[in-house]
Amino acid sequence: xxxxxxxxxxxxxxxxxxxxxxxxxxxxxxxxxxxxxxxxxxxxxxxxxxxxxxxxxxxxxxxxxxxxxxxxxxxxxxxxxxxxxxxxxxxxxxxxxxxxxxxxxxxxxxxxxxxxxxxxxxxxxxxxxxxxxxxxxxxxxxxxxxxxxxxxxxxxxxxxxxxxxxxxxxxxxxxxxxxxxxxxxxxxxxxxxxxxxxxxxxxxxxxxxxxxxxxxxxxxxxxxxxxxxxxxxxxxxxxxxxxxxxxxxxxxxxxxxxxxxx
Numbered sequence: 423x424x425x426x427x428x429x430x431x432x433x434x435x436x437x438x439x440x441x442x443x444x445x446x447x448x449x450x451x452x453x454x455x456x457x458x459x460x461x462x463x464x465x466x467x468x469x470x471x472x473x474x475x476x477x478x479x480x481x482x483x484x485x486x487x488x489x490x491x492x493x494x495x496x497x498x499x500x501x502x503x504x505x506x507x508x509x510x511x512x513x514x515x516x517x518x519x520x521x522x523x524x525x526x527x528x529x530x531x532x533x534x535x536x537x538x539x540x541x542x543x544x545x546x547x548x549x550x551x552x553x554x555x556x557x558x559x560x561x562x563x564x565x566x567x568x569x570x571x572x573x574x575x576x577x578x579x580x581x582x583x584x585x586x587x588x589x590x591x592x593x594x595x596x597x598x599x600x601x602x603x604x605x606x607x608x609x610x611x612x613x614x615x616x617x618x619x620x621x622x623x624x625x626x627x628x629x630x631x632x633x634x635x636x637x638x639x640x641x642x643x644x645x646x647x648x649x650x651x652x653x654x655x656x657x658x659x660x661x662x663x664x665x666x667x668x669x670x671x672x673x674x675x676x677x678x679x680x681x682x683x684x
Contacts, residue, residue, distance in 0.1 A: 482622035482682040484671030517652035519590030543588030549671035560587035575599040616641035
């Protein structure tokens with residue numbers, strides 16, 4: 423018996439010659455590459471991420487008290503409060519403290535000046551709850567910086583034992599530890615302040631997420647002007663007087679019910 427004929431299935435030479443050529447690798451262009459001057463962008467995103475466990479979103483920083491008093495009651499009054507009260511006050515308190523602390527944390531660090539700024543950053547809040555909130559968030563942020571990056575944050579933590587850890591000062595320490603430009607870390611201060619208030623408003627008011635993000639974008643858009651004001655503010659002019667907000671924050675301590683720590 424003849425052996426079975428084996429039929430080979432496949433392309434002949436002419437078909438193989440018509441195969442589509444493999445695409446050549448495309449070299450990345452300058453537009454695709456992260457500039458070498460900005461390797462800190464990813465670290466900056468991590469600092470601003472709501473997943474970063476700072477505890478900020480457990481606080482309303484007095485907004486809940488204003489809502490309970492009826493001063494902030496809808497998106498329109500929230501916008502007025504954020505843009506005309508909260509952000510202008512930020513430009514006279516935490517932001518200029520961060521500016522001064524960033525300068526003091528240069529090379530070499532002025533440890534005596536940083537010490538005095540820790541006390542100033544803690545004293546600029548009139549009500550106890552927002553002051554304790556700033557201290558708690560600052561302490562947590564510093565612990566994260568020490569754990570994740572060490573370096574200057576670890577040295578500051580050692581030298582600042584027993585001192586307050588206000589958010590403005592700790593933002594500057596984070597910036598120096600990570601090698602961030604000054605205005606980049608100041609932008610995170612603006613974003614964190616605006617985002618925490620807007621996030622709290624979603625739980626306290628009838629406002630949707632799209633409207634909240636629209637307001638947040640408007641607030642963040644003012645960052646360059648707020649930073650410029652903070653940079654120009656002398657040390658002896660740092661501070662703000664806002665009894666309306668302070669009283670609402672103080673009343674929050676004895677409220678019948680509370681969603682937020684502050």
